[in-house]
Amino acid sequence: MxxxxxxxxRDAVNAGKxxxxxxxxxxxxxxxxxDGEIGAFLEVFREDAxxxxxxxxxxxxxxxxxxxxxxxxxxxxxxxxxxxIASAGSKMLAEYRATYTxxxxxRLQAAGxxxxxxxxxxxxxxxxxxxxxxxxxxKNPHDTTKVxxxxxxxxxxxxxxxxxxxxxxxxxxxxxxxxxxLCGVVGMKPTYGRVSRYGxxxxxxxxxxxxxxxxxxxxxxIILAVxxxxxxxxxxxxxxxxxxxxxxxxxxxxxxxxGVPKEYFIDGMDTEVATRxxxxxxxxxxxxxxxxxxxxxxxxxxxxxFYIIQPAEASSNLARFDGMRYGxxxxxxxxxxxxxxxxxxxxxxxxxxxMLGTFILSAGYYDAFYKKAVAVRAAMKMEFxxxxxxxxxxxxxxxxxxxxxxxxxxxxxxxxYLADVFTVSANILGIPGISVPCGTAxxxxxxxxxxxxxxxxxxxxxxxxxxxxxxxx
Amino acid sequence: xxxxxxxxxxxxxxQLTDDEKAMLERQLPAILDYVSKLQEVDTSKIDAKAYLTTxxxxxxxxxxTSTIDERNAVIAAFPASNGGALxxxxxxxx
Numbered sequence: 001m002x003x004x005x006x007x008x009x010r011d012a013v014n015a016g017k018x019x020x021x022x023x024x025x026x027x028x029x030x031x032x033x034x035d036g037e038i039g040a041f042l043e044v045f046r047e048d049a050x051x052x053x054x055x056x057x058x059x060x061x062x063x064x065x066x067x068x069x070x071x072x073x074x075x076x077x078x079x080x081x082x083x084x085i086a087s088a089g090s091k092m093l094a095e096y097r098a099t100y101t102x103x104x105x106x107r108l109q110a111a112g113x114x115x116x117x118x119x120x121x122x123x124x125x126x127x128x129x130x131x132x133x134x135x136x137x138x139k140n141p142h143d144t145t146k147v148x149x150x151x152x153x154x155x156x157x158x159x160x161x162x163x164x165x166x167x168x169x170x171x172x173x174x175x176x177x178x179x180x181x182l183c184g185v186v187g188m189k190p191t192y193g194r195v196s197r198y199g200x201x202x203x204x205x206x207x208x209x210x211x212x213x214x215x216x217x218x219x220x221x222i223i224l225a226v227x228x229x230x231x232x233x234x235x236x237x238x239x240x241x242x243x244x245x246x247x248x249x250x251x252x253x254x255x256x257x258x259g260v261p262k263e264y265f266i267d268g269m270d271t272e273v274a275t276r277x278x279x280x281x282x283x284x285x286x287x288x289x290x291x292x293x294x295x296x297x298x299x300x301x302x303x304x305x306f307y308i309i310q311p312a313e314a315s316s317n318l319a320r321f322d323g324m325r326y327g328x329x330x331x332x333x334x335x336x337x338x339x340x341x342x343x344x345x346x347x348x349x350x351x352x353x354x355m356l357g358t359f360i361l362s363a364g365y366y367d368a369f370y371k372k373a374v375a376v377r378a379a380m381k382m383e384f385x386x387x388x389x390x391x392x393x394x395x396x397x398x399x400x401x402x403x404x405x406x407x408x409x410x411x412x413x414x415x416x417y418l419a420d421v422f423t424v425s426a427n428i429l430g431i432p433g434i435s436v437p438c439g440t441a442x443x444x445x446x447x448x449x450x451x452x453x454x455x456x457x458x459x460x461x462x463x464x465x466x467x468x469x470x471x472x473x
Numbered sequence: 474x475x476x477x478x479x480x481x482x483x484x485x486x487x488q489l490t491d492d493e494k495a496m497l498e499r500q501l502p503a504i505l506d507y508v509s510k511l512q513e514v515d516t517s518k519i520d521a522k523a524y525l526t527t528x529x530x531x532x533x534x535x536x537x538t539s540t541i542d543e544r545n546a547v548i549a550a551f552p553a554s555n556g557g558a559l560x561x562x563x564x565x566x567x
Contacts, residue, residue: 096550097550099543099546099547099550100543193528232533235528235531236528236531238527238528298514300510301510301511301513301514304507304508304509304510304511305508305511307504307507307508308508308511315485319486322486323552324551324552324559324561325550325551325552325559326550326552327552328552329552329553332562333562333563333566334561334562334563334564334566335486337562338486339486339487339488340488342485342486342487342488343487343488343489343490344488346487348493348496351487351489351493351497352497352500352501352504354485354487355478355481355482355485355487355497355501356501356504356505358481358484358485359476359481359501359505362481362484368512369505369508371521372511372512372514372516373508373511374521375514375516375519375521376511376514376516376519377521378516378519378520378521379514379516379519413500413503413504414503414504414507417504417507
């Protein structure tokens, strides 16, 4: 299998046409062949993966039909797997071994998936290029002089390079969708509360969501159906009235109203990217969708809102990394040890976000920054809910630009933050969003973003699957 | 906007080098200038909450579910432990 999908693998393994062990051996061979150049994996769980594959083969022989039988899946380095290092891309946690397993990984394993290793990421999921990893630079498989996007850049690159058919990422401001767009794969951030975050190292707790990355929309749906739903270990996870529909074989755009906000085409956006998005919208129209021009006047305030709420929450979440219970501890009195452990263990972007968040939450500035951002967030939610009464989904670009050169934006944080301009809305609003490939600009992949209202994840998948099918015809 | 980097670093319990301080003195005002754009939005009529989730009062039974092995694994992961307890530098010192 050269062009393998989650569906092909699990059907073949369930039917006894191949074994999970053969699939995993193939994945390991692909990783050996390609990852030296790409740098997507921080660690490959070689022995564990083979042992797990043999267990899956025994279960299938025993008559079980598994939704992810033998599917090798990479997990971002911020999701815990018992006994394995989970470093969140940070030197602070370079040696930290998880003492329990995240709910998403438990559910994947129960469904027959094989956890093949942990993928590279920006430290604590702060960044847009995966260059803030304390360990290595991950390269874009379409052009190894370019970044893969971030923060789930390792997961995106591993799937794009064909090393694995699917991976998990986490998305706090676009960290699944943006690298999916830049690497030319499909990546989905589900509705806030759809997937448990138990065992995910927290970034911004009102924003974080785990989601799948794969090469087809159907594969995304298959994985989402496995990992979603209420989990007693995450109080924000919800039981679902409408579980994910995985049968997307004949999606239709007939009668679907597609909103196109004018604010999603901004000055400074790459014109070739804008052209690809407009062509994608035309494809949807030809497929039977009704295109509705609309306006979301508060959309331009999404990014400044995000860069207040995210650092505020992240600086609070990162207080636990003080050298006392995890990772490496510096010598000295308690106060000296706290300061030195954090000073030595954290990288530049983490320090920037901690300082920013601490400032924003400090006496005298809390009202002007944090409280204001929370109020704008609520206003944006009201505006969005009203807009979603007139349309089923909203479409636009994922990223204003294609993958940029490695090192190009590392000295200018605001320029780096602008890469998230179209993706942060979904996190601020808690709504689902997907990036689906829609062609290339300057020879590099471009992603179409599809958004819908909270818990309308099936609408997002339906439109994405229809678009994917229309493009192939 | 002026930011007292040393004061914020103390609040954050974060040791910074002189180079890092100089960089943050330059970059943080630029980021705060950018996010200050929010002051343009009229929010006088908004009743805001920090979370958008519709979940309220999520309770569970207060029963221990962890095993002794899990407890031991957590203790083993501490940078320093003493008799099954987390060991830290003295909290009350002269």
